[in-house]
Amino acid sequence: xxxxxxxxxxxxxxxxxxxxxxxxxxxxxxxxxxxxxxxxxxxxxxxxxxxxxxxxxxxxxxxxxxxxxxxxxxxxxxxxxxxxxxxxxxxxxxxxxxxxxxxxxxxxxxxxxxxxxxxxxxxxxxxxxxxxxxxxxxxxxxxxxxxxxxxxxxxxxxxxxxxxxxxxxxxxxxxxxxxxxxxxxxxxxxxxxxxxxxxxxxxxxxxxxxxxxxxxxxxxxxxxxxxxxxxxxxxxxxxxxxxxxxxxxxxxxxxxxxxxxxxxxx
Amino acid sequence: xxxxxxxxxxxxxxxxxxxxxxxxxxxxxxxxxxxxxxxxxxxxxxxxxxxxxxxxxxxxxxxxxxxxxxxxxxxxxxxxxxxxxxxxxxxxxxxxxxxxxxxxxxxxxxxxxxxxxxxxxxxxxxxxxxxxxxxxxxxxxxxxxxxxxxxxxxxxxxxxxxxxxxxxxxxxxxxxxxxxxxxxxxxxxxxxxxxxxxxxxxxxxxxxxxxxxxxxxxxxxxxxxxxxxxxxxxxxxxxxxxxxxxxxxxxxxxxxxxxxxxxxxxxxxxxx
Numbered sequence: 001x002x003x004x005x006x007x008x009x010x011x012x013x014x015x016x017x018x019x020x021x022x023x024x025x026x027x028x029x030x031x032x033x034x035x036x037x038x039x040x041x042x043x044x045x046x047x048x049x050x051x052x053x054x055x056x057x058x059x060x061x062x063x064x065x066x067x068x069x070x071x072x073x074x075x076x077x078x079x080x081x082x083x084x085x086x087x088x089x090x091x092x093x094x095x096x097x098x099x100x101x102x103x104x105x106x107x108x109x110x111x112x113x114x115x116x117x118x119x120x121x122x123x124x125x126x127x128x129x130x131x132x133x134x135x136x137x138x139x140x141x142x143x144x145x146x147x148x149x150x151x152x153x154x155x156x157x158x159x160x161x162x163x164x165x166x167x168x169x170x171x172x173x174x175x176x177x178x179x180x181x182x183x184x185x186x187x188x189x190x191x192x193x194x195x196x197x198x199x200x201x202x203x204x205x206x207x208x209x210x211x212x213x214x215x216x217x218x219x220x221x222x223x224x225x226x227x228x229x230x231x232x233x234x235x236x237x238x239x240x241x242x243x244x245x246x247x248x249x250x251x252x253x254x255x256x257x258x259x260x261x262x263x264x265x266x
Numbered sequence: 267x268x269x270x271x272x273x274x275x276x277x278x279x280x281x282x283x284x285x286x287x288x289x290x291x292x293x294x295x296x297x298x299x300x301x302x303x304x305x306x307x308x309x310x311x312x313x314x315x316x317x318x319x320x321x322x323x324x325x326x327x328x329x330x331x332x333x334x335x336x337x338x339x340x341x342x343x344x345x346x347x348x349x350x351x352x353x354x355x356x357x358x359x360x361x362x363x364x365x366x367x368x369x370x371x372x373x374x375x376x377x378x379x380x381x382x383x384x385x386x387x388x389x390x391x392x393x394x395x396x397x398x399x400x401x402x403x404x405x406x407x408x409x410x411x412x413x414x415x416x417x418x419x420x421x422x423x424x425x426x427x428x429x430x431x432x433x434x435x436x437x438x439x440x441x442x443x444x445x446x447x448x449x450x451x452x453x454x455x456x457x458x459x460x461x462x463x464x465x466x467x468x469x470x471x472x473x474x475x476x477x478x479x480x481x482x483x484x485x486x487x488x489x490x491x492x493x494x495x496x497x498x499x500x501x502x503x504x505x506x507x508x509x510x511x512x513x514x515x516x517x518x519x520x521x522x523x524x525x526x527x528x529x530x531x532x533x534x535x536x537x538x
Binding site (some may be wrong): 179259 | 335336355357359361363369383386430431
């Protein structure tokens with residue numbers, strides 16, 4: 001009898017701790033706070049979980065949400081991918097060649113403080129109202145975290161590794177391919193992850209550029225219809241896109257790239 | 267027994283009135299020129315000799331090693347390895363670094379690490395795989411070929427480094443306190459392993475340590491450095507005892523006493 005009484009709190013505590021550790025508890029608490037907040041407020045002012053869900057249902061049923069998510073994902077990933085294609089070589093070359101680093105360093109440290117949204121109008125003028133300007137904006141947002149981290153990766157390589165490779169008879173060029181690049185993969189990978197979050201953050205700005213579709217467009221134009229519940233849908237969807245794409249990247253880091261030291265739990 | 271490393275043959279290492287100081291020597295008049303780390307070091311190491319650089323920490327023995335490896339340039343004088351002047355690192359001089367985690371490539375398997383130099387030198391694949399297998403067996407790492415360095419112990423990582431250096435078939439092996447970070451048992455095993463590798467390959471070995479017992483256990487010749495700055499070699503002690511050595515034997519005891527006398531007052535040496 002006594003034992004079962006003593007055990008009872010523990011058996012309740014176990015799943016509770018599990019929920020907390022896995023992060024579910026946070027979401028449950030947030031939902032409760034949101035719900036209570038919405039009860040004390042007007043639906044137009046703060047739509048509750050229920051209203052947001054029915055707003056989402058509306059958007060799902062008429063096919064808007066799936067279409068918009070697809071379009072936004074395409075923009076995010078093409079801009080991000082182009083950004084990686086340009087930023088990784090720049091970071092590697094800047095890390096390898098001091099002169100190039102001197103030239104590029106002021107530019108990086110200036111423009112990385114200028115947010116993509118500041119270029120909104122300019123990109124529209126330069127790259128037109130089509131997909132181009134939106135992808136360029138995402139590209140711009142991706143560029144800096146990837147360049148900065150790749151560069152840091154090259155600069156933090158243990159000089160002993162280079163010496164070891166040279167003693168093994170590797171030429172400068174071989175050292176670059178066989179040591180510099182693989183040794184900077186962990187930093188590069190951090191940059192790639194930060195670049196992706198930067199790309200997702202900038203989708204709203206990108207879709208303020210004369211867009212007719214997309215999650216960012218949904219958030220931006222819902223204000224015109226006073227559909228705050230749709231804004232909430234857009235916010236949740238953006239968060240989910242970010243959460244799952246980062247999960248996917250981390251999976252890549254803990255499997256394919258793990259031998260380079262990218263297996264992080266952060 | 268087959269190798270007779272003490273017999274002189276041409277080649278080997280010749281260090282000729284070498285001096286080294288860091289920074290730009292003889293620059294502006296107002297600025298003090300930095301002191302010499304090494305001052306007028308001359309030494310001849312015949313091919314196939316097991317030679318030890320012994321000195322207290324910071325005396326410049328590692329600097330000299332780095333010059334022989336080609337990582338640093340001498341300020342005055344030069345180094346010949348196999349009658350060629352050293353100006354840069356090269357595959358004729360294999361280097362085993364103190365810190366294996368820094369020196370081996372964590373993204374490559376044991377076999378890939380060992381075959382690295384051969385791959386860089388475009389050795390045909392067949393021959394490369396054979397050499398890698400042989401060198402892995404030589405250092406007793408067979409069965410671990412497919413492992414990554416993160417799965418290895420400290421001693422095994424040093425074996426990888428030794429195998430990698432030997433695979434490239436250099437004339438000289440340069441080792442910078444390679445067993446300093448290992449526990450006592452592993453260290454002993456690795457010392458015997460290194461003697462085995464040396465006997466098998468007949469390479470010239472340049473081994474830096476600050477441990478007198480290690481020096482006497484391993485070396486045919488032990489060059490004792492003065493404490494820095496302006497370090498030079500005080501004496502090169504010959505040790506003729508056969509391997510494996512017993513450090514408790516009377517004549518090695520005398521050798522140890524003799525070497526210890528260099529590290530007593532007035533400049534107390536750091537030993538560990």
